[in-house]
Amino acid sequence: MEQYDIAVIGSGPGGYVAAIRSAQLGYKTVIIEKYDTLGGTCTNVGCIPTKALLDSTHHYADALHKFNEHGIKLDQISLDFTQMYKRKSEVVSKNTDGLNFLMSKNKITRLKGTAGFISDSIIKVTNGTEITDITAKNYILATGSKPSTIAGVEIDKRRIITSTEALALSEQPKSMIIIGGGVIGVEMASIFNRIGTKVTILEFADHLIAAMDHELGKNLQKILKKEGIDIRLQHAVYKTENTGSEANVFFKDKNGTEGELAADYVLVAVGRSPFTKGLGLENTNVELDDRGFIKVNEMNQTSVSHIYAIGDVIGGAMLAHKAEEEGVFVAETINGQHHKIHYNRIPSVVYTWPEVASVGYSEEYLKTNNIPYNVGKFPFSASARARASMDTDGFAKVLVDPKYGEVLGVHIIGARAADLIAQGVIAQEYEVTAEDMFRISYAHPTYSETLKEAYLIASGQGAVNI
Numbered sequence: 001m002e003q004y005d006i007a008v009i010g011s012g013p014g015g016y017v018a019a020i021r022s023a024q025l026g027y028k029t030v031i032i033e034k035y036d037t038l039g040g041t042c043t044n045v046g047c048i049p050t051k052a053l054l055d056s057t058h059h060y061a062d063a064l065h066k067f068n069e070h071g072i073k074l075d076q077i078s079l080d081f082t083q084m085y086k087r088k089s090e091v092v093s094k095n096t097d098g099l100n101f102l103m104s105k106n107k108i109t110r111l112k113g114t115a116g117f118i119s120d121s122i123i124k125v126t127n128g129t130e131i132t133d134i135t136a137k138n139y140i141l142a143t144g145s146k147p148s149t150i151a152g153v154e155i156d157k158r159r160i161i162t163s164t165e166a167l168a169l170s171e172q173p174k175s176m177i178i179i180g181g182g183v184i185g186v187e188m189a190s191i192f193n194r195i196g197t198k199v200t201i202l203e204f205a206d207h208l209i210a211a212m213d214h215e216l217g218k219n220l221q222k223i224l225k226k227e228g229i230d231i232r233l234q235h236a237v238y239k240t241e242n243t244g245s246e247a248n249v250f251f252k253d254k255n256g257t258e259g260e261l262a263a264d265y266v267l268v269a270v271g272r273s274p275f276t277k278g279l280g281l282e283n284t285n286v287e288l289d290d291r292g293f294i295k296v297n298e299m300n301q302t303s304v305s306h307i308y309a310i311g312d313v314i315g316g317a318m319l320a321h322k323a324e325e326e327g328v329f330v331a332e333t334i335n336g337q338h339h340k341i342h343y344n345r346i347p348s349v350v351y352t353w354p355e356v357a358s359v360g361y362s363e364e365y366l367k368t369n370n371i372p373y374n375v376g377k378f379p380f381s382a383s384a385r386a387r388a389s390m391d392t393d394g395f396a397k398v399l400v401d402p403k404y405g406e407v408l409g410v411h412i413i414g415a416r417a418a419d420l421i422a423q424g425v426i427a428q429e430y431e432v433t434a435e436d437m438f439r440i441s442y443a444h445p446t447y448s449e450t451l452k453e454a455y456l457i458a459s460g461q462g463a464v465n466i
Contacts, residue, residue, distance in 0.1 A: 004030045006334065007123065007136035009115045009279070012040020014311035014323025015142030016099055021331035022140075023106035030109040030134065032125055038099040038110075039092075040144050042320040045164040048095055050187055052088040053167070054351050057194035060084075066390055079195055081172045088167070116280030120304050123280070138306045138334050141294060142323065143279065145272035145312035152239040152250075153179065153268055159247035160240050160266045163188055173197050173264040177249050179237050180269035181208040183350050186220065188267055190352045193229050200230040200261060202237055202251055209350055213362040213411040215397065220356055220413060223393050235259075240266050274313045291315070298340075300330050308334075322346050345428045349418045354380070354394045357421035360409030360428050363399060373399045373408055376434070376458025378450045380414040384466045385445035391415035396450035398424075398434065400458040405433030416447050423451060434459045 005027035008019045016038055019031040037044055063077050103110050111134075113127030123139070125132045147162040149155050157165050163184050176192050178185045181203030193199040201208075201224075207217040208224075208231070225231055234254035241248045247266040252258050274293045281288070287295045287303045293315040300308045308330045311323030325341050332339070350356035366373045381392040394414030401408055410424030427437055438455035442448050444465065453463040 001122075002030075002132070002134045004028050004109070004134060004136040006030075006138050006140060006331070007032065007115075007134060008140045008142060009123070010040060010142035010144055010311075010313075011038040011099070012142060012144045012311065012323065013042050013320040014144075014327045015040065015140070016102070016327075017324040018140045018142060018310060018327030018331050019108050020102055020106050021328045022334070023108050025331060025335045027331075027334075028109075029106075030111055030136070031103065032111045032113065032115040032123075034112070034114045036112070037096040038103070039096050040142075041164075043095050043099070044092055045167055047320055049088045049092050049167050050163070050191070051351055052091040053084065053191045054187060054353075056084045056087060057191050058353050061194040069390065079172070081195070084195075085169070114278050116278055117284045117286075118280065120284045120307070138308065140327070140330055141279070141302075141307065141309040141313060142311050142327065143275045143313050144323075145318060146275045147268065148271045148273045149268050150179075150237065150270055153237060153266075154240070155268055156242055159242040159244075159264075160268065162268055166192075166265070166267055169265075175246075175263035176200075176265045176267055177202065177247075177261055177263040178267045178269055179240075179249065180271070181205070181217075181231065181233070182211065182269060182271065183209060183348075185267075185269035186224065186350060186352055188269060189224065189229050190227075193224075193227060198230075198263070199228075200263070201232065202235040202249065202261075203231070203233050204236055206233050208233075209356065212348060212350075212356065212358045213397070213409070214364055216356050216358065216411055216413050219394060220350070220352065223354065223413075224352070272312060272318055274315070276313065289315075299333050300326055316343060317346060317348065319346065319348065342429070345425055347421045347425055349421065351418060354391060354414045355417035356413045357417040357424075358409070358411045359421055359424045360407065361399060362409060362411070363397075366399060366408065371408070372402050374402045374458045374460070375399060376454040376456065378453035378457060378463060380447070380450055382453075382463070382466055383445070383447065383450050385447050385449065386415060388445065389415065391447075396420070396454045398437075398451065398454045398458050400434040400455070405435050405459065406431060407434055407437065410451070412451075414447065414450065420448055420451060423448065 006022040008031045011033040022029045113125040175198040177200045189199045209217040235251045237251045239250040294309040310326035312318045347359040377397040380386040380394045386392045397411045399409040407427040434455045442452045
């Protein structure tokens with residue numbers, strides 16, 4: 001039986017980062033993955049291929065709608081759907097090749113197969129008829145999550161699909177209904193709407209991206225509707241059916257009125273559930289909560305002290321970079337190092353265009369908890385850089401403690417918000433004040449100046465630049 005210091009189960013962002021950091025710290029490390037490629041959902045059928053298609057469709061939409069105004073004349077613009085998806089696959093392949101290199105470079109053993117615990121200390125790795133038993137001093141569970149559904153909606157992967165199947169379509173759909181207006185829902189809506197698919201979003205809540213500051217979702221809704229996406233809020237879907245050539249969706253609106261829609265595909269984007277199937281946790285003393293997530297303490301230990309869990313499988317924000325932080329944290333905790341993850345300082349991003357990004361407390365949270373705050377808000381339409389690039393939708397909003405100037409939250413919808421939010425993370429991580437943030441020099445003209453002006457306004461001063 002092969003023995004290791006650390007065995008990592010699952011090779012998504014949390015798993016591969018945990019394995020690499022463990023190896024860097026000198027531990028004999030093995031990573032176990034049931035699929036042929038490393039990288040998990042994010043690299044193979046999630047973050048990376050989605051961003052590749054978002055970028056491709058963004059270029060196509062700009063060519064159709066903006067190039068003329070820039071003075072760029074193109075005749076007979078056409079979409080090569082097959083090439084667009086081929087490029088997406090090539091991007092994924094380059095990333096998975098990079099992970100293979102990192103495993104080799106760090107001398108990490110890679111086992112292909114499904115890992116299941118026989119006991120608290122031994123796991124069995126099954127790859128077809130080949131079975132390998134291993135033991136490790138410490139285990140890190142990083143098995144991620146799978147798409148969820150709702151009552152009455154059965155995902156058949158043919159007409160009623162998830163984002164995974166949407167990323168592998170063989171031809172462009174003429175129409176698509178998306179159940180769910182969260183991050184996955186609006187990103188998928190953007191991709192297909194830009195290439196001419198008729199897209200309808202059915203969302204149960206009264207605004208999009210409900211987990212983020214509500215003003216972001218309301219502004220994003222206006223932008224997406226302007227682009228032609230049919231958005232129907234407060235609609236409760238109770239049934240879907242595959243009719244062969246298309247799929248039907250049955251729903252009730254906020255008044256209880258029933259309705260029905262049909263499309264080539266129905267894409268279910270109502271969240272994700274922890275993936276623990278086949279892990280053999282019933283053969284251990286590892287505990288799950290009532291929603292199926294693995295219970296962990298502040299050190300990410302399960303109820304078995306040498307078994308840790310990270311990422312989507314423990315709940316919280318289901319973000320690749322959150323899992324990565326936990327992967328490093330656990331490896332260093334095993335190594336005797338001590339630090340803490342501040343979950344409120346982990347940013348969230350939506351890769352529509354304009355992008356949406358957020359870190360810290362939302363305005364709704366501060367109101368609900370009676371926490372005093374000042375608001376500083378500056379529109380991209382007043383930014384010289386945004387006007388130059390024709391990206392004037394959106395705003396930067398900062399929430400600041402009125403007494404000490406502490407930055408409580410940063411919320412951006414606008415061009416390059418995904419990159420700008422890093423500044424807000426720094427402000428919170430090092431607890432600098434709004435005055436500190438507006439006193440530093442910002443290059444002009446840049447999108448980042450919207451934040452400088454927002455900090456100035458939150459501090460009781462007027463904007464000074466465009």
